[in-house]
Amino acid sequence: MKKRILLTALALMLALSVFGCAKTTVTEEATAEPAETAEPVVMEQTATEVPETTDTPSPEDLLGITILYEQDDAMINNYSLLAVDENAPFVDADGKSVDDVALNTVGAKALIDWMLGDEATELIKNYGYDEYGEYLFYTKEDKPVATAEIPQATDETKTIRLSTTTSVNDSGLMDYLLPVFESEYGYNVEVSSAGTGKAIAAAKMGNADLILVHSKSQEDVFVSDGFAKVLEGYDSERLTFMYNYFVLVGPKDDPAQCAEASDVKDAFKRIADGKYPFVSRGDLSGTHTKEISLWPEELGITTEASSVADYSEWYMYSNAGMGVCLTMANEMDAYILSDKATFLTFRANGGIAG
């Protein structure tokens, strides 16, 4: 009896694999010679199954949401690097001070020097243009300039812990930049990505050597609490070096008519007035902090979930990453604030970020 169940299970797996392979072959044949077998119905099926071929709907058309409002000065999205100070006032869970937190400050400085140097600047500028037809990040004209020579990694300085935001990681920028740095200088950068709030919290617990985040208000608190360090050769803890724009994304038919808004605050007011569904990150990320600054003040929306309890019929406090929130907005025909890089990659991949 048991043997029979076992055999059935194996047979099922086998059937699945055959099914999988068979499906691949069918589509391959279909793409190889579509003209000869061409009944119109078959053609249509191949078109939906193999989106790579020509005359298929572009990924853009598959999405129900699009950029409705952008390029407003209020929507600028600045990214900064901050090195964590090894002498910062670290405290443990009981509030007792800890003075022997192990940080790799040499490695953090090497990575920052490289990120602010000419090579990385050039790479960042061009990132994504070939794939998405638009620049995803811009480097700041007045960014701090690195002058120091970057040391090769040693056994002690090899591992660099970078705590960064989902928008930087999900846009694929880190996967694109870091291998260049790593192979050139022998470092190994361990990237953990979370919303800016969590990324900063991890650094405060001594679990990151540097952070790359995008929320000025939260960065300022981090600096004034004494956790960041002015590196040699720079004159500030907060090294703002690149930017892009936040964009207001929403359903293509734009029921709130945000596209005609006079400025971004007007656009948000239209959404609130009409109670159109809106997806909020709700995770203390830089995008979340930016979003709450754009609502009409009388609504009293803050980063606290309790502040939006009265608006729960249209305001979705989701506590999730950018990709998940974009998927939610797409499913629900909702409005959403996104950084442009993540949205462009999401759109180009037909609903997948990164």
Add this chain to the structure above:
Amino acid sequence: MTGAFQKAFDLLFSGDAQLWNIVSVTMRMTLTSSIAALLLGAPLGVLYAATRFPGRKILIVINRTLMGLPPVVCGLLCYMLFSGVGPLRELKLLFTVTGMIIAQVILITPIAAGSMETYLSAIVGEIRESARGLRLSGGKTLLLMLNESKYALVSTYLFGFARAMAEVGAVSMVGGAIAYKTNVMTTAIMMYTNRGDFTLGLALGLLLLLISLIVNVFAHLLQRRRA
């Protein structure tokens, strides 16, 4: 849904380096933590079931409570312990596979102990009687007991293995899901889901199930032969 099946197979045969790294980290972590938890938990289970000592009942109740420890709480606890400001910071275990294994051992050991205790307490009376009849010594009685519970040992191990492999709360907190280092199958599924790539997430999930199936088939054959 069929897209996910196809993607799973494409992935399986693509020889993608990152995928194989994820699979190998997953296997290293799962096998180590489940075996360690069995080695710690099974003797504990025997202790609970077959011996009498003061405080035994309290220990059993505590053990049963720990069987329900939410993985994310265990992960949080380990994160705080291993953190740069935590009491065990010298060990440098945060964001390492060893740290993840420790968190999982904390999670699974009570499950292994509880499972052995449940099985043994039902048969311990009979074994005692036959041991008394045969005039066996204490040590030999213990051996007899272990011999009687081979089948349960394999099941207990599989419990632990399944828990270790399927668990995401603890490993994502302690491991940080760092690519090529601590990213395991469950955290990778979370990552792809977070990016909105549900199909790839599901494809990885199917691979996870496939690995689990293979392990279970082997265990089943082993169990049949021994039972």
